[in-house]
Amino acid sequence: MNYEHKSIESKWQKIWQETSLADCDVSQTRDNFYNLCMYPYPSGDLHMGHIRNYTIGDVITRYKQKNGFNVLSPMGWDSFGLPAENAAIKTGIHPKKFTEERISNMRDQIQRLGSLYDWEKEVAAHDKDYYKWTQFLFIKLFENGLAYKDDAPVNWCTSCKTVLANEQVIEGGCERCDATVEQKNLNQWFFKISEYSEELLKGLDEIGDWPSNVKSMQENWIGKSKGAEFNLNILDTDLNFPVFTTRPDTLFGMTFAVLAPEHNIINEIIKISPSSEEIKKYIKKTNAKSEFERMSITKQKTGIDTGLYVLNPINGKKVSLFIADYVLVNYGTGAIMAVPGHDERDYEFAKVYNLPILQVIIDESHSINIDQEPFTERGVLINSEEYNNLNSHDEASDEILKYLKEKGIGEEKTIFRLRDWLISRQRYWGCPIPVINCSACGLVPESFDNLPVLLPEIDDYKNSEDSPLANSKEFINTSCPKCGIQCLRETDTMDTFVDSSWYFLRFLDSKNNDMPFNKEIINSWLPINQYIGGVEHAILHLLYSRFFIKALRDIGMVDVNEPFHNLFSQGMINFGGSKMSKSKGNVVDPESYFATHGADALRLYILFMAPPSDGVEWNDGGIEGTKRFLNKIWDNFEKMSSIEIVKHNELDAEIIRKINQAIFSVTNHLDKFEFNTAVSDLMKINIELTKYLSSTQAISKRTKDYIVFNICSLLYPFAPHIASELNNMYTSQNIAELSWPIFDETNLTDPTYELVVQINGKKRHTKIVNTGTSKEEAEKICEIEFKLDLKNYKKIIFVQDKIINFIG
RNA sequence: GCCCGGGUGGCGGAAUUGGUAGACGCGACGGACUUAAAAUCCGUUAUUCGAAAGGAUGUGGGGGUUCGAGUCCCCCCCCGGGCACCA
Numbered sequence A: 001m002n003y004e005h006k007s008i009e010s011k012w013q014k015i016w017q018e019t020s021l022a023d024c025d026v027s028q029t030r031d032n033f034y035n036l037c038m039y040p041y042p043s044g045d046l047h048m049g050h051i052r053n054y055t056i057g058d059v060i061t062r063y064k065q066k067n068g069f070n071v072l073s074p075m076g077w078d079s080f081g082l083p084a085e086n087a088a089i090k091t092g093i094h095p096k097k098f099t100e101e102r103i104s105n106m107r108d109q110i111q112r113l114g115s116l117y118d119w120e121k122e123v124a125a126h127d128k129d130y131y132k133w134t135q136f137l138f139i140k141l142f143e144n145g146l147a148y149k150d151d152a153p154v155n156w157c158t159s160c161k162t163v164l165a166n167e168q169v170i171e172g173g174c175e176r177c178d179a180t181v182e183q184k185n186l187n188q189w190f191f192k193i194s195e196y197s198e199e200l201l202k203g204l205d206e207i208g209d210w211p212s213n214v215k216s217m218q219e220n221w222i223g224k225s226k227g228a229e230f231n232l233n234i235l236d237t238d239l240n241f242p243v244f245t246t247r248p249d250t251l252f253g254m255t256f257a258v259l260a261p262e263h264n265i266i267n268e269i270i271k272i273s274p275s276s277e278e279i280k281k282y283i284k285k286t287n288a289k290s291e292f293e294r295m296s297i298t299k300q301k302t303g304i305d306t307g308l309y310v311l312n313p314i315n316g317k318k319v320s321l322f323i324a325d326y327v328l329v330n331y332g333t334g335a336i337m338a339v340p341g342h343d344e345r346d347y348e349f350a351k352v353y354n355l356p357i358l359q360v361i362i363d364e365s366h367s368i369n370i371d372q373e374p375f376t377e378r379g380v381l382i383n384s385e386e387y388n389n390l391n392s393h394d395e396a397s398d399e400i401l402k403y404l405k406e407k408g409i410g411e412e413k414t415i416f417r418l419r420d421w422l423i424s425r426q427r428y429w430g431c432p433i434p435v436i437n438c439s440a441c442g443l444v445p446e447s448f449d450n451l452p453v454l455l456p457e458i459d460d461y462k463n464s465e466d467s468p469l470a471n472s473k474e475f476i477n478t479s480c481p482k483c484g485i486q487c488l489r490e491t492d493t494m495d496t497f498v499d500s501s502w503y504f505l506r507f508l509d510s511k512n513n514d515m516p517f518n519k520e521i522i523n524s525w526l527p528i529n530q531y532i533g534g535v536e537h538a539i540l541h542l543l544y545s546r547f548f549i550k551a552l553r554d555i556g557m558v559d560v561n562e563p564f565h566n567l568f569s570q571g572m573i574n575f576g577g578s579k580m581s582k583s584k585g586n587v588v589d590p591e592s593y594f595a596t597h598g599a600d601a602l603r604l605y606i607l608f609m610a611p612p613s614d615g616v617e618w619n620d621g622g623i624e625g626t627k628r629f630l631n632k633i634w635d636n637f638e639k640m641s642s643i644e645i646v647k648h649n650e651l652d653a654e655i656i657r658k659i660n661q662a663i664f665s666v667t668n669h670l671d672k673f674e675f676n677t678a679v680s681d682l683m684k685i686n687i688e689l690t691k692y693l694s695s696t697q698a699i700s701k702r703t704k705d706y707i708v709f710n711i712c713s714l715l716y717p718f719a720p721h722i723a724s725e726l727n728n729m730y731t732s733q734n735i736a737e738l739s740w741p742i743f744d745e746t747n748l749t750d751p752t753y754e755l756v757v758q759i760n761g762k763k764r765h766t767k768i769v770n771t772g773t774s775k776e777e778a779e780k781i782c783e784i785e786f787k788l789d790l791k792n793y794k795k796i797i798f799v800q801d802k803i804i805n806f807i808g
Numbered sequence B: 001g002c003c004c005g006g007g008u009g010g011c012g013g014a015a016u017u018g019g020u021a022g023a024c025g026c027g028a029c030g031g032a033c034u035u036a037a038a039a040u041c042c043g044u045u046a047u048u049c050g051a052a053a054g055g056a057u058g059u060g061g062g063g064g065u066u067c068g069a070g071u072c073c074c075c076c077c078c079c080g081g082g083c084a085c086c087a
Helices: A005-018 A048-066 A082-091 A095-113 A128-143 A193-206 A212-222 A248-253 A266-272 A276-288 A291-295 A344-352 A394-406 A503-509 A519-525 A540-555 A590-596 A599-608 A622-641 A652-671 A675-695 A701-715 A720-728 A775-786
Strands: A032-037 A070-072 A147-157 A162-164 A181-191 A224-233 A240-245 A256-259 A303-311 A318-324 A335-338 A410-416 A435-438 A442-445 A477-479 A486-489 A528-534 A564-570 A573-575 A644-646 A698-700 A752-759 A762-770 A795-799 A803-807
Touching (some): A005 A095, A005 A599, A005 A720, A032 A048, A048 A573, A095 A599, A128 A442, A193 A224, A193 A410, A193 A540, A212 A540, A224 A394, A240 A248, A248 A394, A256 A303, A256 A344, A266 A276, A335 A344, A590 A599, A599 A720, A622 A675, A622 A701, A652 A701, A698 A701, A752 A775, A762 A775, A775 A795
Parallel strands (some): A032 A528, A256 A318, A644 A698, A752 A803
Antiparallel strands (some): A147 A162, A147 A181, A224 A240, A435 A486, A795 A803
């Protein structure tokens, strides 16, 4: 029979609300557990990814509550961002109205999933009471030298008409719209995340439980390289420039040097180079190329000979100086020593321009030569004077570095790939940068009393070269907070990743009108015990938030090193082979399942379908299975309610043991985030219950209570509505308020097991025997039962309560 | 190219420390109930030989360690994800 999921679910959601089950007193300082799901962008409707995220989060919330923790599980909205603005351009509806309607719709949907959230603490990034504090924190960073404005070559999306962070450029295109991204020189705001490169990297080792792939993605992104930096002198001039290399051991193999086309020293070179006209032409050509074109590794390398020379510092040899766009200005020093014999890119370039290629490393057996390709593996040095025969890489690098240091030419150097975080956006629907351009005082932050710098009402959201805010006279015209003269505001807004870098702090003190948050509360609640969200945020959001916490710590606003202790990344849910998206028309709408199958069945299915960290294909039939399971357990409980009560029933011992095993197994799986197998445990215990109920006509009161309490408790984190209702069939107690069941360690093993009899490692027979049967007893059983002659076997291996293996 | 994951029935996936491979669910097939269908219930379901009893094969491929390998070691192939002219 189908149980009435609709009425049951709304009934219990109401009860949880009325009993304030989700409300958390953050002033309490004992047994706190901060369980956080990544706050969503209000896209309009909940999708399966959200359902997966919030179901996992709720399982943890309810499980931890039952274990006595004071759980904080808040929810909010990452509500600034492009889609609302693009919609406004199209339809004329104000982004605020558009966004808030969507928030209210999604909030309803989230509530119907039955997850517990402390809505008292809800925040929304676009709310002026929130972005006031985003601006406050920006000013704090600015005052502490962690936010600065600088000219920089930036990524400009030709379609969104805005600057993008490096992280938002995917294969030369805009992350959002795929349009071509151009390089432009603009005056932009940056956060000094690069100052924390080393700490962000180290922190990954000290952090709690994070998925290894997320750690490795962050490591890759930070990109630490150890090597040497030394100066090259341009022959017959006093021009010097530094180069960076990770392979100082190959220094004798340098046969030319290369500068990036944007390198500062080129201005000087043009003055003295015999081929300055060609250089100018080459640089012009390079500028016209898109970032993607330049980065494409398939194209042939290009460059230009400056006609100038530099000296190899280790042997004084004169080599040519080139300019080439395969050298990147914003990595290392923007200049390299080229060792074509042992570097693929230099090799390729040398082939194109017919430059000498010198082998300075050879494999141990001296059989490798570099006629066809460079040799980049380990070996020993040749053609390197007194360094010959040293091992390449480490040993030789150390020695050559020592020489460079002694001579005062160079030094050890560690560089990072991570660059400063560009946060300016030339868009409307974001947090205004609270800075004023004063012709007398320079860049001046808005005074705290004047915060928030409100987003003005404007007629036209379209941006051209300037930000939309530049069109609002009321907005841009202001006076300098320092000297009072008339001046103009900054017109850019912040990257929305700034908003999401600190929202988890505001949750703890969301009503605070004097400060973004109270330091003491943050110190007692952070790091967040469990953070749960999609793997798509593995780099950006998680790295930025980590930076933010470290920056706020150094400013003195918190005493915490890392924001997130444990991180869980759920896999994506695909449908029809690709990621669900409205544009592809392959969206499975969770809302319809609330009506047809109920929230509990949907929750169970989404947990059961695969290990939660795996990506998975949506299968419509699967949810039928979890709904069937709920119907069956419902039927069992109804059947049990009409069963005769007796003092004692012999069959009880077994069902009690099976339930005890289930408590053990579900608890273990829950602790390890193995929700799929935890759900299968629940299904198994229901099969046992079905068997038990069909084989007995009577039950003892104690057994019945045991069954009800434990099955309802185990089911509760996963399918909380039906678990609460089933429990109420028998008692007026609310299952939500009872503690997590404890298993009896002495009652986990079954009294018998199936002994596997192997002969020479192959399974030949099985036999049900008593648990604890000794080797001798097992041998005797095999002699009698399977007519084995023990004399025929050299060796008998017996594994207690598992197998016996006769070797002969 | 580099760095992470991963490869088990028709499908999603289970398998403490090496110890009965395929739990649980979906699907399929057969049966019961029904005028019929749906729902529900019962049974079968890795492949293969066999009437059966029983045997052989089987966790991407090839080697190895072991009484015993999905699990450990070496080599190779394939798939997913991330990074990528990063010196």
